[in-house]
Amino acid sequence: MKELERDLGLPSVLAISIGAMIGSGIFILPALALEIAGPAVILAYALAGLLVVPAALSKSEMATAMPEAGGTYIYIERGMGPLLGTIAGVGTWFSLSFKGALALVGGVPYLLLLFDLPLKPVALGLAAVLILVNIVGAKQTGRLQVAIVVVMLAALGWFAAGSAPSVQSANYVDFFGYGVGGILAATGLVFVSYAGVTKVASVAEEVEDPGRNIPLGILGSLAFTTVLYVVVVAVLVGITDPGSVAGSLTPVAVGAEQTLGQAGVVAVIVAAVLALISTANAGILSSSRYPFAMSRDMLAPPSLSSVSERFGTPVTSITLTGAVLLALIAFVPILDIAKLASAFQIMVFAMINVAVVAFREGSTEYEPVFTSPLYPWIQVFGTVSGFLLLTQMGTIALAGAGVITVGSVIWYFLYVRPRVDREGAATDAIRRQVSRDALSEIESALAERPDTKEVLLALTKDLDPERERALVALAADLVREDDGRVVAVRFQEVPDQAPLTEGVTVQSDADRSFETRVNALADEFGVDIEADEIVSHDTKHAVVNFATHRGVDTIVAEHEPLRVRSRLFGDPIDWVVRHAPCDVLLVDNLGYDDPKRVVLSGDVGPYPPLAVDVAEAVAAANGGELSLWQPAAGDGSDKQRRLVEDYRTELSELVSVPVRTESVRTDGGRPPMPDLLVRRGADHRLRNALLDERPEFPNPGCTTVTVYPHESSRVGLARRLIERVAF
Numbered sequence: 114m115k116e117l118e119r120d121l122g123l124p125s126v127l128a129i130s131i132g133a134m135i136g137s138g139i140f141i142l143p144a145l146a147l148e149i150a151g152p153a154v155i156l157a158y159a160l161a162g163l164l165v166v167p168a169a170l171s172k173s174e175m176a177t178a179m180p181e182a183g184g185t186y187i188y189i190e191r192g193m194g195p196l197l198g199t200i201a202g203v204g205t206w207f208s209l210s211f212k213g214a215l216a217l218v219g220g221v222p223y224l225l226l227l228f229d230l231p232l233k234p235v236a237l238g239l240a241a242v243l244i245l246v247n248i249v250g251a252k253q254t255g256r257l258q259v260a261i262v263v264v265m266l267a268a269l270g271w272f273a274a275g276s277a278p279s280v281q282s283a284n285y286v287d288f289f290g291y292g293v294g295g296i297l298a299a300t301g302l303v304f305v306s307y308a309g310v311t312k313v314a315s316v317a318e319e320v321e322d323p324g325r326n327i328p329l330g331i332l333g334s335l336a337f338t339t340v341l342y343v344v345v346v347a348v349l350v351g352i353t354d355p356g357s358v359a360g361s362l363t364p365v366a367v368g369a370e371q372t373l374g375q376a377g378v379v380a381v382i383v384a385a386v387l388a389l390i391s392t393a394n395a396g397i398l399s400s401s402r403y404p405f406a407m408s409r410d411m412l413a414p415p416s417l418s419s420v421s422e423r424f425g426t427p428v429t430s431i432t433l434t435g436a437v438l439l440a441l442i443a444f445v446p447i448l449d450i451a452k453l454a455s456a457f458q459i460m461v462f463a464m465i466n467v468a469v470v471a472f473r474e475g476s477t478e479y480e481p482v483f484t485s486p487l488y489p490w491i492q493v494f495g496t497v498s499g500f501l502l503l504t505q506m507g508t509i510a511l512a513g514a515g516v517i518t519v520g521s522v523i524w525y526f527l528y529v530r531p532r533v534d535r536e537g538a539a540t541d542a543i544r545r546q547v548s549r550d551a552l553s554e555i556e557s558a559l560a561e562r563p564d565t566k567e568v569l570l571a572l573t574k575d576l577d578p579e580r581e582r583a584l585v586a587l588a589a590d591l592v593r594e595d596d597g598r599v600v601a602v603r604f605q606e607v608p609d610q611a612p613l614t615e616g617v618t619v620q621s622d623a624d625r626s627f628e629t630r631v632n633a634l635a636d637e638f639g640v641d642i643e644a645d646e647i648v649s650h651d652t653k654h655a656v657v658n659f660a661t662h663r664g665v666d667t668i669v670a671e672h673e674p675l676r677v678r679s680r681l682f683g684d685p686i687d688w689v690v691r692h693a694p695c696d697v698l699l700v701d702n703l704g705y706d707d708p709k710r711v712v713l714s715g716d717v718g719p720y721p722p723l724a725v726d727v728a729e730a731v732a733a734a735n736g737g738e739l740s741l742w743q744p745a746a747g748d749g750s751d752k753q754r755r756l757v758e759d760y761r762t763e764l765s766e767l768v769s770v771p772v773r774t775e776s777v778r779t780d781g782g783r784p785p786m787p788d789l790l791v792r793r794g795a796d797h798r799l800r801n802a803l804l805d806e807r808p809e810f811p812n813p814g815c816t817t818v819t820v821y822p823h824e825s826s827r828v829g830l831a832r833r834l835i836e837r838v839a840f
Contacts (some may be wrong), residue, residue: 115520122320122321122326123321123326123329125470125518126320126326126327126329126330127262127329127333127334128261128262128329129336129398129399130309130330130331130335131262131266131334131337131338133264134306134307134308134309134310134334134338134390134392135262135265135269135341135388135391135392135394135610136216136219136309136388136392136393136565137212137215137216137219137305137306137329137389138303138305138306138307138342138362139269139306139341139342139345139346139363139365139388140219140220140223140302140364140365140384140385140389141219141362142145142302142306142386143303143307143346143349143357143358143364143365143384143778144358144360144361144362144364145302145359146158146302146303147350147358147364148359148360149291149295149298149299149302149358150291150292150295150296150298150299151287151288151295151817152285152286152287152288152290152292152350153288153289153290153295153299154299154303154346154350155294155343155346155347156296157296157299157302157303157351158301158303158306158339158342158343159302159343159660160296161282161303161304161307162307162308162338162339162342162343163339164300164304164311164336164495164498164499164502164806165304165307165335165462166284166335166457166464166491166495167485167491167492167494167495167498168462168463168466168495168499169310169331169335169486170332170485170486170491171465171466171468171491171495172188172331172465173187173327173328173331173332173483173485173494173754174224174328174469174483174484174485175187175188175192175353175468175469175472176188176323176327176328176331176466176479177323177324177327177328177481177482177483178480178481178482179191179814180444182328182740183546184203184316185201185202185205185461185465186198186201186202186206186403186406186407187406188465189200189201189202189461189464189468189537190266190412190527190537190733191468191472191537191538192408192467192468192469192471192472192480192537192538193300193464193468193471193528193535193537193538193540194527194536194537194540195412195525195530195535195536195537196476196522196529197520197537198407198410198412199412199523199524199529200293200405200517200521200524201408201461201464201519202403202404202406202412202413202521202750203403203407203520203521204457204460204514204517204518204521205400205439205457205458205461205462205601206400206403206404206434207457207517208308208455208457208458208461208808209396209399209400209403209440210396210400210434210437210441211538212305212308212309212396212398212455213240213392213393213396213397213438214236214240214393214394214438214441216389216390216392216393216440217236217239217240217389217390217393217442218232218233218442219389220236220385220388220389220390220588221235221236221367222362222363223363223381223382223385223386223389223772224382224386226363226366226378226382227379227382227660228463233442234639236442236725237439237442237443239390239393239802240393240435240438240439240442241435241439243393243394243397244397244435244438244810246281246429246591247394247397247398247401247426247435248421248424248426248428248431248432249424251396251671254774260388261283261388261391262391264383264387265376265386265387265388265391266716267384268380268381268383268384268387268640269341269345269384271366271373271377271380272345272348272365272373272377272380272381272384273345273348275372275377276348276349276352276369276373277348277366278374278375279351279352279372280348280351280352281351281352282351284350284351284354284591285350285351285354289320290817291577296485297408297501297502297505298505300502301502301503301505301506302458302505302674304455304459304502305455305458306342307335307338307339308455308458308462309392309396310334310335310338310594312786324482324483325328325482327699329341329481329535329623331493335339335617345365347801348368349364349365349368350367351830352371352372353367353368353371353747361694363380363385364383365384365385366378366381366385366402369381372511376459380486383581388429395433396438397434397438400434401427401434401435402427402430404417404430404433404434404824405417405418405427405430408430410535411529411532411533412525412528416429417429417430417433418430434739453509453510453513453514454508455510455518456503456506456510456511456513456514456688457513457514457518459502459503459506460498460499460500460503460514461494462495462499462543463496463499463500465497466491466492466495466496467492467495467496468538469485469488469489469492470476470489470492470542471538471542472538473488473489474538474542474545474546474709479538485756491668493655496734517806520695536752536753541582541752541753541756544752544756544791545756547719548719548759548760549665550569551719551720551722551760552719552760552763552764552767554722555720555722555725555764556721556766556767557722558722558725558726558826559699559725559726559729559767559768560719562594562595562726563595563597563666565595565596565597565598566592566595566598566666567590567592567597567598567600567663567664567665567667568588568591568592568598568599568665568666568667568669569598569600569602569656569659569660569663569665569667569668570584570585570588570596570600570601570602570668570669571602571604571659571668571670572584572601572602572603572670572671573604573606573652573654573656573670573671574671575623576671578630578703579704580671580704581628581630581706582634582703582705583632583702583705583816584669584671584700584702584707585599585601585634585638585642586634586638586705586706586837587669587700587705587731587816587818588669588732589599589634589638589640589642590730590731590734590735591669591698591730591731592640592729593638593639593640593730593734594730594733594734595640597640597666598640598641598642598643599640599641599643600642600643600645600663600665601625601631601642601643601644601645602644602646602647603627603646603647604647604649604652604655604656605646605647605648605652606648606649606650606651606652606655607648607649607650608650620646627644627646628644631643631644632644632749640670644735647659647719653688653689655687656670656693657669657689657692657693657694660693660695661694665695665699666695666696666698667695667697668689668693668695668696668697668698669698669700670689670697670698670699671699671700671701671702672699672700672701674700674820682751682798690794690821691824693821693823694823695822695823696729696820696821696822696823696826697794697820697823698818698819698820698821699794699819699821700816700817700818700819701770701816701817701818701819702816703814703815703816703817704815704816705789705816706788707735707788708731708735708737708787708788708789708816709730709735709736709737709738709788710729710737710738710740710787710788711728711731711732711735711738711739711740711787711788711789711790711791712740712741712742712787712789712790712791712813713725713728713739713740713741713742713791713792714740714742714790714791714793714813715741715742715793715794718800719760720741720764720793721793721820721822722826723820723822723826724791724793724820724821725764725767727791727818728791729768729769729770729819731789731791732770733769733770737770737788738769738770738771738772738773739768739770739771739772739773739788740772740773740774740775741761741765741772741773741774741775742775742790758774761774786813786814787813788816789815789816789817789818790813790815790816790817790818791817791818791820792817792818792819792820793819793820794819794820794821
C-alpha cells in the first residue's frame, strides 16, 4: 500500500481549518440567524464556538494517536466499530460534499452584485477547477488555501475595522427579545459555521509533525475564528437598521455598503467569493479522504484507496467526491440538503467525544501525543450539548440524518459485514465494564449470605422415594454451610368444586410416611429439615403464599418439560418464578448422589451471582470441584476471548472450591459427563412466550438446576441486552 506524502506544515493546517470554517457561516447564515434570535445572534455565535471545543479537543487527541487519512471516520471506526464507522464515514463524506456545494452556490449571489452571470454554470465551473487542483496534489492544495485565507482575512479585517466607528448602540436594544429559545435555535443553526474546524484531521496522514501541528492547528483556528465571527457579526448588527439584513442573500455586502461605500462592497464581494471557494476547496480535500480511508479498511471498494503514480493523490476517491459535488450543484436544492447534513455533523461531533472515552477505557493500544484536559467531563458535556442542539434543528433535518444513517446501515450489512470482523474499542470497554460489574456482584453475593438460610422444598406432585431423596439432598447441601433449615412441603391441589373442609386436611398414611422419610433424611444429612403438608385449590398461589409467610430465601421445585397447553396458556411454574418473594431453583431431576463434578454452564454473558452461589455451595458440600463450561471459540474476536479468559480467572479466585474451564461444542459434541449442572434461567423479557429457551450446550445427561434470581437481584433489561451483544 502506498503512503501519502507528509508535506502540509502548520501554516497549511491553519489555512485549511480556517478556510473550511469561514464561508457560509459568516457570509450567509447571519441573515438567517437574525430572524431567529435578533441581536442575540452575537451570543449564539459565541455559544456555538464554545460547544465545539469538546469535539475539537477530542479530535485533536485522537488525531495525534492516529495520524491517518480519514479523520472522523478513522476515530469512530476504531473507537466504536465498523458499523458506526461506516455511518460516520458515509454520512460525513456526504455532509462535507453538501457543505462544499452550498459554499459554491452561496458565493455566486455576491458575485452577481458585480456581474450578471447564471448561478449554476458558474458554480459548476468553479467546482471543476477545484477538483482538478485537488487531483494535482495536497501541496498545491495547501498553498492555494494559504493564499485564499490571507486575502479573505484582510478584506474581513478591513470591513470590521472600518465599520466599527459607525456602530449604533440603539441596534442592540431588546438584545434578548427572542428569549432563550431563540438563542438556542440560532446556536443550532450557526453551529455548522464551525464544522470545518476538525477537517484537517482527515488529512492528518499528510501533516508534518502531527503531534504538534494538528492540536495547534485545530485549537488555534477555532479560537481565532470564534473571535472573528463574534466581532464581524457584532459590527454587522450594530451598523444596520434592525431587520434590514435579516433574510438577505448578501448580508455582509449590505452592511459594507452603509459604512465603506462601493469600495467596501467590492472588498466584501472578493472576500465572500474567496471564502466560499476556500470552503468548497477544503471540503473536496477532506471529504475525498473518507472513501480513501474506508477503502483501506475494506468498508468501501478497493479502487477508492488507489494512489496515482503521477500525482501521488487518491484520484479515484477525489473523482467520486467531485462527481457527487457536481451532481448536487446541478440537480439538488442545496440549501435544504446542507441543513440536513449539518444535523448529521452535530451527531458526528457527539460520537467523536464518545469515541475518546471508548479508546481510553478499552484495551486497544492508544498513545496520543496530545491528551484532552478535563477528561471525561469535557467529553460528556460535548455529547450532551450536541444532542440538545439536534433538538433545535427541526424534524426535517433529523429525518434527513436518519435517512443517511439507514442508508449507511444497509451498506454495512450488504457490503461491509461479509468482509470485516473487527470490533471497536467501545465494545471492548463496555464488555470489560460489564465483566467488572458482574464480578463485583458475585463477590458481594458470596460475602453477604444470610446467617441462617431457609429453603422451601416445594413438592407439587407425588414422587418416588429416590427422586424425593435427591431433591431433599440438594436442598440440604444448599443450607449446610450456613447452618440453615429446609422446609419440605407437600402441596396437594383439590378441584375448585371440592370445599376445603376439615376432612381434606386430615393427614393420610402417605402424609405420615412422608414426614417419617423426611425426619430420617434430616438425621442422615445432618441438616434441620421440617416437613409439612398444604392443601389448596391453586398450588402455584399456595407455594408463593407459603414462601412469603415464612420469609424463605429460596424455593426449590422440580421442573417439568413444557407441554402444548403450557406453551399456549402459560406455564404455572413461570407464574411462580415471576411472583415468588425470593430466588427460585427449578430442578430437572435425574438423581443426586454425592456430586463431585459440578458444572456452571454459561450461555451469553457473565454467570449470574445466584448460579455461582448455588454451584459453589453444592461443590463445597460434597468436596467436589467446579467446572466452567463455555462455548468453544468461534467467531469471537481475540479481545473478546482474552477478556472471557480473564473473567473466568478472576471468578476462580472468588470461589472457595477448585475451578477449571472447559470449552464445549454446541453442535452436538459430547462433553465429559458432569454430576450436576447449574445454569441461568430463561429471561422472559428476552424470549418469545411460546418458546422455552434451553441451554446452548447438548443435554448433559445429569440433574440440571436452573436458577431464577428474585426480581430485586436481576440485572436490568438494558444491562442484559448489553451482555448478550458484548459477549
